[in-house]
Amino acid sequence: MIGIGSINPQDLRLKEKEMVLGWALVLPAVVVILSLILYPILYNVYLSFFDVNPQYANTYVGLENHRKVVSDPEFWRAVTTTVIYVLFTTLGTTIAGLIVALAMNKEFPLRWLVRSLILFPYVAPVISVVFSWQFVFDPVNGIFMDLTYEKLGLFSSRFNLIGSPSTAVWVAILFSIWKNFPFSYLMILSRLQAVDQNLYEAAEIDGCSPLQKFRFITFPELYFVIGAIVLLRIIWNFNKFEDIFLLTENVKVLSVYTYFKAFVGTMELGQGASLAVIQFLLLVTFILVYVKKVLKW
Amino acid sequence: MVKRNSILRKTGFTLLILFIVFFSLFPFIQMISISLKYPSDWGNPSLIPAQINLEAYKELLNIDQEMKNVPESVRVLLEETTDLTREQKDEILKKYKSTGDVFPFMKYFLNSFLLACSAASGSVILAIFGAYSFSRLRYPGRSMVQRGVLFVYMFGGILLLIPLYKMFVGIGWLSSQGGAFASLLIIYMVQTLPVSLYMLGNYFRTIPFSIEEAAMIEGATRFGAIWRIIIPLSSSAIATVFIYSFMIAWNEYLFASVFLKGFKELYTLPMGLRALFVSKNAIWDRIMAASVLTALPVIALFMSIQKRLVGGLASGGVKE
Numbered sequence: 292m293i294g295i296g297s298i299n300p301q302d303l304r305l306k307e308k309e310m311v312l313g314w315a316l317v318l319p320a321v322v323v324i325l326s327l328i329l330y331p332i333l334y335n336v337y338l339s340f341f342d343v344n345p346q347y348a349n350t351y352v353g354l355e356n357h358r359k360v361v362s363d364p365e366f367w368r369a370v371t372t373t374v375i376y377v378l379f380t381t382l383g384t385t386i387a388g389l390i391v392a393l394a395m396n397k398e399f400p401l402r403w404l405v406r407s408l409i410l411f412p413y414v415a416p417v418i419s420v421v422f423s424w425q426f427v428f429d430p431v432n433g434i435f436m437d438l439t440y441e442k443l444g445l446f447s448s449r450f451n452l453i454g455s456p457s458t459a460v461w462v463a464i465l466f467s468i469w470k471n472f473p474f475s476y477l478m479i480l481s482r483l484q485a486v487d488q489n490l491y492e493a494a495e496i497d498g499c500s501p502l503q504k505f506r507f508i509t510f511p512e513l514y515f516v517i518g519a520i521v522l523l524r525i526i527w528n529f530n531k532f533e534d535i536f537l538l539t540e541n542v543k544v545l546s547v548y549t550y551f552k553a554f555v556g557t558m559e560l561g562q563g564a565s566l567a568v569i570q571f572l573l574l575v576t577f578i579l580v581y582v583k584k585v586l587k588w
Numbered sequence: 589m590v591k592r593n594s595i596l597r598k599t600g601f602t603l604l605i606l607f608i609v610f611f612s613l614f615p616f617i618q619m620i621s622i623s624l625k626y627p628s629d630w631g632n633p634s635l636i637p638a639q640i641n642l643e644a645y646k647e648l649l650n651i652d653q654e655m656k657n658v659p660e661s662v663r664v665l666l667e668e669t670t671d672l673t674r675e676q677k678d679e680i681l682k683k684y685k686s687t688g689d690v691f692p693f694m695k696y697f698l699n700s701f702l703l704a705c706s707a708a709s710g711s712v713i714l715a716i717f718g719a720y721s722f723s724r725l726r727y728p729g730r731s732m733v734q735r736g737v738l739f740v741y742m743f744g745g746i747l748l749l750i751p752l753y754k755m756f757v758g759i760g761w762l763s764s765q766g767g768a769f770a771s772l773l774i775i776y777m778v779q780t781l782p783v784s785l786y787m788l789g790n791y792f793r794t795i796p797f798s799i800e801e802a803a804m805i806e807g808a809t810r811f812g813a814i815w816r817i818i819i820p821l822s823s824s825a826i827a828t829v830f831i832y833s834f835m836i837a838w839n840e841y842l843f844a845s846v847f848l849k850g851f852k853e854l855y856t857l858p859m860g861l862r863a864l865f866v867s868k869n870a871i872w873d874r875i876m877a878a879s880v881l882t883a884l885p886v887i888a889l890f891m892s893i894q895k896r897l898v899g900g901l902a903s904g905g906v907k908e
Contacts, residue, residue, distance in 0.1 A: 312810060313725035317733055320718035320781055327778040328740055331751035338751060345757045391608055397601070405605060407894055409612040414890040416839040418858040419883035422865060422875045423619040432630040432872070434618070469611065530744020533841045537862065546746040553750055554846055560750055567747045574742070 339568050343560035356565035366566070369548040370573075372460060373529065376467075376544050381524040383468035385517060388475025393509075395476065396483045413473035421537045424466055428452045459541040466538055467528065475520050482516040483509070518586045525581065529574050545570045616883075623876035630872055644877035648693040693878055695853075696860035700838055703769070703856060707776035708833035712826060714777075715784035720814055722785075723792040724800075734789070740782040745842045753846055765851050772847045776840060780833035787832070791825040792818060828893045835886055857882050 339356055341349035360366055395406055412420070428435050430451045439445045453459045490508050499507070532546040540547070549570065553563025617635055623644055625637040632638070645651075722734050752775060753762075761767030799821075800813045808816065819826065841858040848854045855863065861878055 309725050310727035313721045313727040313730065316717040316721035316725070320714045320785060321733060323714065323774075323778050324737070324740070324781060327752070327775065328743065328748065331748050331755065332743065334751040334755065335747060338754065343750075343754065345754065390604075394601070394604055394608065399601070399605060405609055407891070409608060410890070410894070411616060411887065412612055414835070414886060415616070415883045416835075416858065416886055418839070418841060418861050419879040419886075420615050420619070422861075422872075422879050423615040423622075426622060426872060426876070427615070427618060434633045437631075437633045469615075473612075526742060527744075530746060532744070532746055533839075537841060537858075546744065549746050550749075550842075560754065564750045567750060571743075571747055 335564050336568055338561060339565035341561050343564065345558065345560065349561075352561070356561045357569070360562055360565050360569065365543075366548070369543050369545050372456075372542060373544040376460060376464060376531075376535070376542070377525055377528045379464045380467040380471070380528050381521055383464065384471045384475050384524055385521055387468055387472040388479055388520070389513075389517070391472060391476040392479035392483055395480055409476070410473045412470050417470070417533045417537055420470070421466075424462070424538060425453060428462060430454075453539045454541065456541045456543070459539045463535050463538055463542045467531070467534055470534060471524070475524070478516055478520050479513060482513055486512045515586070522578065522581060522586070525577065526574065529570075529577070545573075619876050619879050619883075622872050623880050625873060627871070627873065641873065644871075644873040645881075647874065648691065648877055648881060650694060691860070691864050691874065691878070693860070693881070696855050696857045697881070699854055700856040700858075703773060703776065704834045704837035707773050707780065707837045708830045710773070710777040711780045711784050711833045712830050714781060715788050715829065716814070716819065716826065718781075718785050719788035719792055720818060723789045724797070737782045737785050745779075749842060749846060752843075756847070762847060765854055768847050768851055769854055772843060775843055775847075776833075776837040779840075780836050784829045784833060787829050788822070788825060791822050795821050831889045831893050835889065838886060 338349070340351060340353060342352045342355075343349050391409065395402065395409075399405075427433050428451070430436055430449045435452065436449045440449050453462050486509065491504060494504050494508060530546060531544070532550065535542050535544055536547050536550065543551070545566065549563050549566040552559050552566060621635045621637060622630065624640050624642070625632075626639055626641045629638050722730050756762050756767075756771045761771045795818065800817050803813050803817055804810070839858065840856075841862070844856050844859050845862075848856070848859060857878075861875070861882065864878065865875055
């Protein structure tokens with residue numbers, strides 16, 4: 292019998308042992324992730340069908356929560372705001388990241404210092420930078436009003452740019468671009484450094500202009516990394532809460548809207564859960580279209 | 589012609605670099621500037637304070653605050669009457685010690701520090717074993733676990749907030765201080781765990797298996813190999829993951845705002861700063877000084893691990 296089968300008992304025992312050990316080591320991590328990420332997500336779907344009260348038992352209401360949410364015009368305003376926010380922040384962050392990466396790929400004095408200084412916006416805690424931004428746009432003391440009203444005379448009076456929802460969303464977008472461009476820049480830079488320099492030399496011999504070099508070498512090489520950055524930015528900015536809420540409560544994107552619905556005032560937790568589900572479904576649809584059309588996976 | 593063109597291009601490039609640096613750093617400079625200015629100087633757009641004012645920092649760090657609220661007349665009286673004992677003097681001073689509107693920055697700082705440190709430790713310990721398992725051992729279901737971990741990228745905090753809140757209220761943890769703190773700690777740990785697993789897993793794969801094999805032939809157990817070989821060899825990666833998790837917990841606001849709502853004693857820095865800003869005694873210099881002190885540890889930590897973290901970011905091991 293020995294030597295006929297490719298697996299001998301000794302081997303099998305080792306394999307089994309490895310399996311047991313493998314699962315034993317990864318189990319604690321898997322258990323916490325399952326119980327505190329996966330289970331809550333399913334539980335959230337369940338809650339969206341109930342009238343939820345934090346203290347008492349839930350009562351089943353069927354699709355009532357979803358109906359209430361969708362028939363509220365404020366919800367649709369939040370959807371519009373979210374789309375504007377995601378669209379412009381994603382575009383802005385990616386373009387800014389691309390320009391900065393192209394600049395940082397060139398040699399210049401003190402480049403090492405500049406490269407690390409421009410990462411500051413990305414690493415600093417949100418809470419520590421929002422007040423500085425608010426101060427910049429403060430109607431009384433801020434430098435923005437001082438520049439545009441006092442010095443340039445663009446407006447007829449001082450006003451609070453962060454105060455009204457229609458203008459605050461642009462401040463939030465600018466803030467998000469400022470905060471997140473270093474991430475795009477890092478990803479693009481690391482891809483740029485991997486581009487084969489021979490390609491550029493060959494192009495130079497063929498007489499290509501810098502613009503042509505960018506169009507026909509750099510851009511195709513960067514296509515997929517940019518595609519990935521845009522995808523990540525869409526996911527993250529779609530779910531963004533802190534960067535917006537802490538800067539201004541006036542910009543009601545979906546996450547902020549949900550937060551207000553669920554935790555401020557009457558605490559409509561059921562409707563909040565339903566909103567979270569809808570938000571997630573919107574995101575998934577968006578991603579599926581994007582992955583098919585842009586990344587062609 | 590060619591020469592002029594290149595000079596033009598050079599100046600243009602330099603201007604671009606300067607603009608990028610200015611754009612990135614302006615809010616930080618603004619923050620430091622205001623934290624050092626006197627109120628009368630706030631409206632002045634110049635970034636350099638006319639006179640340096642350290643009062644805000646002193647107040648936050650609780651330096652020289654003993655005598656601040658004591659009226660001048662009482663102070664003189666205390667100094668001139670020599671027949672009071674020390675205890676009697678302290679008794680009088682105590683009356684003037686205001687506790688109401690002082691912003692307990694140090695307490696919030698400590699809360700944040702404790703929470704972030706324990707969450708990061710938990711995350712790193714679980715991640716070391718988990719990452720070792722799926723970077724070294726072969727077993728059915730391994731790739732599913734590995735891919736499932738990345739799936740978490742898709743979920744924003746708001747999606748988890750309501751069910752987790754309901755769950756922790758359900759088991760009664762949110763009715764006591766200790767429970768609220770513990771539940772927040774566990775949540776932060778779990779939120780950073782997937783990224784820790786991913787980053788450490790990638791690093792462990794770069795360590796040659798032959799080193800462990802040699803140790804195990806010499807009679808070391810698996811745990812011995814992890815303890816004596818893997819952990820020392822990847823100490824810098826572990827430090828990076830720890831700091832990364834620390835930073836996530838240090839910055840978090842959403843969950844803290846819901847879970848710690850009733851417990852002022854437990855406020856983390858983001859909670860405290862926001863409460864200070866919303867409250868009546870929000871004063872720009874105090875807010876800005878607190879901002880500087882909140883950003884400082886994170887930026888210092890970041891600078892210490894910059895090289896490695898940048899590599900980690902670029903290889904995709906990051907979640908916001």
